[in-house]
Amino acid sequence: MTHAPTPSTASSRDRRDRREPGEVFGPSFTLFADVLLVGLLTTAACLPVVTAPAAFAAASATLRQTADHGLPVRAGTYVRHLRAHLSARVLAVGCVPPLLALVLLIDAALLRSSLPGADVMSPVLALLALGSMVVGLRATALEAPYRLSAREGFLRSVADPRGALLLAGALLLSVVLAWSIPLLTPLLPGPLAFAATVVELRSPAG
Template sequence: MTHAPVRIAPLPPADRREPGELFGNGFTLFADMLLVGFVTAVACLPVVTAPAAFAAASTTLRDGARDTAPVTAAGYLRLLRARLTAGSLAAGLLPPLLVTVALVDVALVRGALPGAAAVAPALALTVLAAAVVALRATALEAPHQLSAREALARSLGDPRGSALLAAAVVLAALLAWSVPLLVPLLPGPLAFAAAVVEISSAAGPKTA
């Protein structure tokens, strides 16, 4: 008596590995975020280059997720050079200005001024909202990339995506505060979160 051969269903594409590959696509994506995060942190050191650095990071990770371009340091640097324009460098002056205003406000709040209990949460929410809009601006695809007006419109029009991105910013801040050694790697996950939110936001109206 013969038995019919047992057929084993093939693994889905996301779980397949090349011969000799130890990890799946999930680990590859994680490694890509760490690489891009570190390179982005270095590119942000001049401060005014931060918008261009995050824009290049979002594009690099988005292209990698779509399998349209490999995630490499050389590819990132090529995108960074393309985004280092007069407009992006001018936008790079806004983060240190915002930080300066926030530090002055914190000093005033600590001065026991009337209404300090209400000013502190409002200040924190303002900084968080500014970070969300800034990240969404860097994740926009051409020709809207680094457009503050377009980023603000999309942030207001997509509250769910903005809330998810705000949660990512809060988590990154907590990690930076508790484990300072992770700071050079955090730009990668933040840029990827912004890219994913932007992809979801852009795809939403088409699937409705």
Template sequence: MSAPTDTASGRREPGELFGPRFELFADVLALGLATSVACLPLVTVPAALATACTLLRRRQWYGEPCTAGRYFAALRARRWRADLAAGSLLLALGVLFAADAALAAAGLPGAVPFALFLAAVGAVLAVIALRACAQEQEVGHWRAALRTAALCSVRDLPGSLLVLLALATAAVCAWVLPPLLFLVPGPLAVALTAVERRSGG
């Protein structure tokens, strides 16, 4: 099979009301809503985000639209035993970090340096986990995706910073306007996919 090529020209024909960028905007909104629904059980978060990144990559390579139907079809075809194991691990880490953050906020001795250390570790783990979601379908399974993401996070520090900024932007948008929580997974998946394309992933 020949190498994938970019299909979106980004140009609008004379008389055409909506161009490819507007179509991408619509796809990102649909993808954000579908991903939010798929994330509701919490243990499905890695699989949901990885599927969104895969569909965006295929849209860029082959021009396939990112409809909700295509999204849920791709989601059903996943290897759910490995996905649920990855989701359970992520959820357990989230609960552990929440408990540690509560202890740090309780005013115990050494709480400030511990909170700073916890924030740094959480940021590093979040970047690796997000970059793994953007690569999981390419490398074949989560263990390899995590190894690749860890290496990429170290070798491509600007890309890791971009991922962290994308996550922070999504969190701020959802905090300022809570209804946006159901849309931010779409732009977040776009950012993750773009970072991996930028770094040659």
């Protein structure tokens, strides 16, 4: 026999699910735990490198589901989203992150060199890499039918410069944290996916 929830149980659930005005996600401590779990799962899914776009898209889809339905993040939910995003095209796009890493290595080499034009090329390459990562993050947060579309990610970044700047700031902060506290590196994909999801949910371009 099932029992109807008592008034005290119902009120407790209401308090737990209550959101402040303008709040996209649930209570802060639950959100903190969800983002940490998503970060660890995304890091594990990124280990083959070419799966990075699918891993971040799965992270964003999982967080979006949490925002829409108030459900806690589960590893099984993340894995289902990851499988849904894996395809030959997405794996081919996964070759882009290593290329961006190569651009950053070249940029670092230019900074240490005395080649003519290094002072100009170094910031240009850094901005190009940062802009590409912003567009990539924005693309992973898109819903169907634009899911993982670099073109749509670029168009929305241009249409929403404030959101693009927020994502750029999140990326730069992640780099600083990874450099200063390397132990935090496995957790950083979670906040990045969270930032991309929130920007997309609140974007006027959406």
